Amino acid sequence: MNSSSAKKLILRRSCGEGEVNYAIMFKGYFLCDIETNDPAVSEVENLETKFKAIFHTLMLFEHRCIKFKVEDIELAKIPENCVDVKNCIMDFLKTIDEVYPTFKEKHITLDSVFTLNSEFNTSKAISLSPLAFKLLAAFADRKPIKEFIWKCGEPEEVLKEMKKLVDIGFLRVESEKEDSGNFVISEDVMRRFEKELKDIVGPIAEILIDGAKEELGIEGMPTRKQLMAMIDTISNLAGDYREKILELKRRFE
Structure with a gap:
């Protein structure tokens, strides 16, 4: 990033359906463009939001050994919608630091699955945002946090909305059951x-x-x-x- 020349960072990770690729174009500290075959990310129009979604994916799937390489590219000028990557990353990490500790206190992990809390006081008036309804739809599909946290909207906003729903007791975390189907093979x-x-x-x-x-x-x-x-x-x-x-x-x- 200290270079004035343009670079392309190519990231690859294996998944159950093949290989997911991300090509991120930089000039100095400015993010200029992103190309990817990840449908959840490619549908995002805002460049900063798209980068944060990829950044969060890298945090979640680091254990799957993401491969990368850097190439020099030609870039005539920095586009008007470019993103200052340093500020973007620092802002994102600040949100992660603020929200994830709350989850840990409640024994919530990225693999946790949520259901509606039957003990919730239904006489209590609450208002739900459009994002909250998106999250509830993801809960209905019994997906763990890591499968939807960056697909329902901007990652920071998703995390904050998750915290709100958990804090008011509207949702509860399913207790983890021992996986009797997993054992060391002979x-x-x-x-x-x-x-x-x-x-x-x-x-x-x-x-x-x-x-x-x-x-x-x-x-x-x-x-x-x-x-x-x-x-x-x-x-x-x-x-x-x-x-x-x-x-x-x-x-x-």
């Missing part, structure tokens, strides 16, 4: 998986498995959920073998 199952993957892609199977473990931060024998995540990661790397590997996932689920 060595026999892992050997069978390695053999079946090798039947599909050949000797490169061991490299793909090691790469997926490193990307997902898995040490030792994976759990059932980690194995599913490994297969997703491998399928994104295996190109022409993708469909066969996803079929392998269905068998091991």
Whole structure:
């Protein structure tokens, strides 16, 4: 950013349906344009809001090993709707610092799912904003916070509205139930998986498995959920073998 030349920051992260890409164009400290195949972000028109949505996504999915590279580009002049990135990031982080601690005190995490609080005093008069109704629709779909917090509107406003709904007791957090379907897989199952993957892609199977473990931060024998995540990661790397590997996932689920 200290350079006067224009740069393009390209970010890539794997997800269940393939790869999400973000291309962010800068000139110095000014954000000039954003291109992405992420539908939730591409639909946002305001450039500052779009950047904050991407920034928040990076915070949520950092554990999925986002890959990036920087390229030099030609940019004749800074557009009128450019954004001062330093101020934008500092403003965003300030909001995160103010709102997230409240969630933590109430044992709310980004994976929390909300439902309407049946014990809420219905005689109490409250007014809900249009954003609150958007959030309630997301709650009805039983989505965790991280799936909608930056899709319903500007991230700062979503966080503040979330805090308001929680503080007045209109919503409650579903208690987390022990996931009996997740357990460390046996060595026999892992050997069978390695053999079946090798039947599909050949000797490169061991490299793909090691790469997926490193990307997902898995040490030792994976759990059932980690194995599913490994297969997703491998399928994104295996190109022409993708469909066969996803079929392998269905068998091991």
